[in-house]
Amino acid sequence: xxxxxxxxxxxxxxxxxxAAEISFSGEAVLGYNDTEALDGDEDAAGNLTVGDEDTGxxxxxxxxxxxxxxxxxxxxxxxxxxxxxxxxxxxxxIFAEGFVLSLTxxxxxxxxxxxxxxxxxxxxxxxEMAHDGFSETDGETVLxxxxxxxxxxxxxxxxxxxxxxxxxxxxxxxxxxLDQYSVGVAGTIGAFQMSAAYQEEERDFDFGGxxxxxxxxxxxxxxAAFAGADVDVAYAREEDASGDSESSTGIEVAYPxxxxxxxxxxxxxxxxxxxxxxxxxxxxxxxxxVTTAYEEVREGDEDWAIEAGYDFGMGLNAYAGVSDAxxxxxxxxxxxxAEGAQLLVSYAEDDDRDSEDxxxxxxxQEGTTVEVSFxx
Numbered sequence: 001x002x003x004x005x006x007x008x009x010x011x012x013x014x015x016x017x018x019a020a021e022i023s024f025s026g027e028a029v030l031g032y033n034d035t036e037a038l039d040g041d042e043d044a045a046g047n048l049t050v051g052d053e054d055t056g057x058x059x060x061x062x063x064x065x066x067x068x069x070x071x072x073x074x075x076x077x078x079x080x081x082x083x084x085x086x087x088x089x090x091x092x093x094i095f096a097e098g099f100v101l102s103l104t105x106x107x108x109x110x111x112x113x114x115x116x117x118x119x120x121x122x123x124x125x126x127x128e129m130a131h132d133g134f135s136e137t138d139g140e141t142v143l144x145x146x147x148x149x150x151x152x153x154x155x156x157x158x159x160x161x162x163x164x165x166x167x168x169x170x171x172x173x174x175x176x177x178l179d180q181y182s183v184g185v186a187g188t189i190g191a192f193q194m195s196a197a198y199q200e201e202e203r204d205f206d207f208g209g210x211x212x213x214x215x216x217x218x219x220x221x222x223x224a225a226f227a228g229a230d231v232d233v234a235y236a237r238e239e240d241a242s243g244d245s246e247s248s249t250g251i252e253v254a255y256p257x258x259x260x261x262x263x264x265x266x267x268x269x270x271x272x273x274x275x276x277x278x279x280x281x282x283x284x285x286x287x288x289x290v291t292t293a294y295e296e297v298r299e300g301d302e303d304w305a306i307e308a309g310y311d312f313g314m315g316l317n318a319y320a321g322v323s324d325a326x327x328x329x330x331x332x333x334x335x336x337x338a339e340g341a342q343l344l345v346s347y348a349e350d351d352d353r354d355s356e357d358x359x360x361x362x363x364x365q366e367g368t369t370v371e372v373s374f375x376x
Contacts, residue, residue: 035367122184138209
């Protein structure tokens, strides 16, 4: 990340402030992949369709700019903009992919733009709960405030809806409304860690992304350490458009034994789709890392995975794994060329064509890939 300190009075945006700081960051990727991945959709003839833009040579570049200013009253004003400069094209318009405006202090903050929603930010549930799907930011504009109260981190947010929603500009309206208010709380109370979250129902928001959930959801979770084991218990209730409610109740345990960490979870669902459970074992010793997991998620959907990594030193790492109940498998290697620069070589297969170029935990592309990436 590069920084430029601007001390000239002519560019100081706030009276009395001593200096402004502008930070630049960026990412660039150039690669080659020899396989067109299928996206799981079907055409009119029933054939799986191609959903892969990174076939053959592919490249992308992203630029991030952060402008910050410390004010006399201790507040810090900042704005961050991220843009895709190139994406498999050498020419074209540059559009902002993300924008966040913030005003922060030691105990409170206000954010506007492409930022997390309050409930999703603070919620910490149990794996594979069916009814804790709080809305996640996916292109929406969010207004959120954070503050501390009695040692707890509290967040309140709302979606900024500029789809008019009956509040049309020129007809006694501002053109924007605030929708799907949500609240999240997280922190430590004595020996316990807790989180609680709530989001209201919102049916009129037209431009929600794939991670937008219009349902009303409430959740609460508590965690603590007992005899060396970390135990978390969570409950979530979701109400749909017809007013029907379903709930998830789950427990998750992690227990370290030397270089091995054992884990397990169980979730009871109130609906008829079945309960979920899973077990896992992770091994970390020196340069070797191995992860194994098995789970059955509602209606008998079984999955298992075994993945491993080895650090040879001098920036060289090797990875191999089998996942998606044996339908996906890969081998890969990475080499650190320099600080912020890395070479990736991988080979991956997706036998049931359902992973969409996200094979294994590292999310490798199907086929053979050679890629170099840079971070600035």
